[in-house]
Amino acid sequence: MFLKEYCMDITRKTTECKESDKNMGRRVMCPEYSINQIDVKSFPKEERGEVFILLWNIEAGGHLAATIKPYPQEFIYQCEYTPGITTQLHTHDYIELAYIVEGKFCQRIMGKDILFKKGELCLIDKNCPHQDFLEEADSVVLFIGLANEIFDEVMVRNIEEEKILNFLQTALMKQKNINQYLHFKPKNQEDGTLERYLLGLVQELETNDTAAAYICKGIIMRILHHISTEYEFNLSNEERKKMKWLIFEEVAKYIGENYRNITVKELATRFHFNEDYFNRLFREKTGGTYLEYLQEVRLKHAHRLLRTTDESVEEIAEQVGYQNKGYFYKIFVDRYGMTPAKVRKKTDAVKQLMN
Template sequence: MTLQQLCEEISCNDPNKVSEASPIGSRIVCPEYSLHVKDIKTYPLSQDEKVFALCWVIRNNNRLYGTIRPANVSFSYSCKFKEGTRTQMHTHEYLELAYIVSGSFRQRIMDKDIIFKQGELCLVDKNCLHQDYLDSEPACILFIGIANEMFEYIISDQVADKRIISFLQTALLKQKNLWQYLHFKPINKSSLKMEEYLFKLLQELINYDKASGYICHGLLMRIFRLLSTDYDISLSSEMQKKMNWLLFEEITSFIKQNIRDISIKQLTDRFHFNEDYFNRLIKSKTGMTYIEYVQNLRLKEAEKLLLNTQYNIDDIAAKVGYQNKGYFYKIFVKKHNMTPAQFRREIINLS
């Protein structure tokens, strides 16, 4: 059985049908009813269940079939729609990972229409205002709802790939007021492995028991690892600029916290970019190379210690990362046209 067949089986063929008038239907699809109202979709399961799946199957007779798993009683829901119908503009109180099993899927995110094609994924932050289009072309979309605690566990786990973890932490957790989404496009045949993981995840959510939370956690870790190694992340130029600033702030904060013994290797180990990336990023934001930027921070810290402590010059040089006293004197004099001792005397006398 394929992922498409499994989605169709639980969405279209379940004997427990739900009528279009049922309130469950509005959880599955809520057509637009206002241009100005924003829906906030709450997490639909109990606190113990950290992951759920919402399946959409769209047939060419303009009918949508859908279901949610896990559920106390399995069910399928269907409704007729007009071409181009949009769901109500909404946000989630959880994160949503959408996978296009077949066909294509159109969403309006951050006032921009985006088309996701078969095999692609979209990760939508809980703060991201968006709406979905219902088009007449056949399609199957699998939405995975991830509770915030589960997502934080996954991206902080060292088993997952560190470069994507660093990126996701910056993109989705460090910016509380910035709407965000990530568009993943498969490289080569990576979607085959993704479908395998999603198939197992959906099966686990259908047959949910006490062990399922742990199994789903492990499968999501594999999914995010695959996203990091076999998928490209597509960002608009505006979002890329925001991401660069966020990463710059993260990187420079780390440098300042470790100014005494910071090295480019520490940065590559911590943030998982190559050395050229740090030089380019710092140069674009400060006009300085990485070495010039670190030297400038160290000299500023040395100035503070000279003026606000009684440490001797050798101790200050060591505290800001220079074991070679002669080199410290050389760069300090180059910047201030005076020795550290002269700087200390003159500035204190002036004050």
């Protein structure tokens, strides 16, 4: 059975949630009720895994049938709508990947109206404000909710497109000041690989047994790898620069807090990039390599400690991450044009004059 038929079959099942169930209605499809409020949609508390789907079957003439999988109690939510309405402006506390199974679908993302056609996808970041349009047309839309926990090192290292890695990395950051989305278009309209993956995902979420969570994670890995190689998408230069600068700031902050014992391998594990990426990032932002940046951070801390403490040069060298005293002396003199002892002597002389 193909994905379209399977999804439509799900929404034709007899178990029904009536329109009068307001709580379920707001969760599945909430029409716009205020231009000044942004709803926040949370990952379902009932879901024990890291993936769920929201399925919309939109029928021309103004009828919507929808469901969530998995869910403790099987249901189909049905309602009538006025064609052309929008849902309430909202965000998610999870990453959403939307796939247009059939027809077309329009979203207003950060104030911009974007039309998605059959076979296209939209990856929307957490906390990115958007609205959905319900038009007078037959459409089937599959929304996939992805919890933060699903994106571990094994998951993201299978993604070959650096721009998607940048997107996911910034999406997973706790503190950030940009919103983002990606619009994917297939390079080959006839390739049915993605739909086979999505069909398997829906079927596993319907089964929802103990193994389903692990199988779903594997399928999501395949989906992200596939769209990173077989789909086209664009980022503006401005958006790309914002994303890279945010990544650089996060990495630089982490180095500043862990400079003594940090390794590039640790960075790769924590930030989900390969080791070569950090040299490219630091060369672009600072003109030097990762090791040159780390050395500069360490030497600045050593210089400060020489001026503000009575610790020995050997103790300071070890404290900032250098076990070899001779090497520390050499790079310190190269950086400041004087030995650590001279820096301390000069600082002491200034202190005496001030007193």
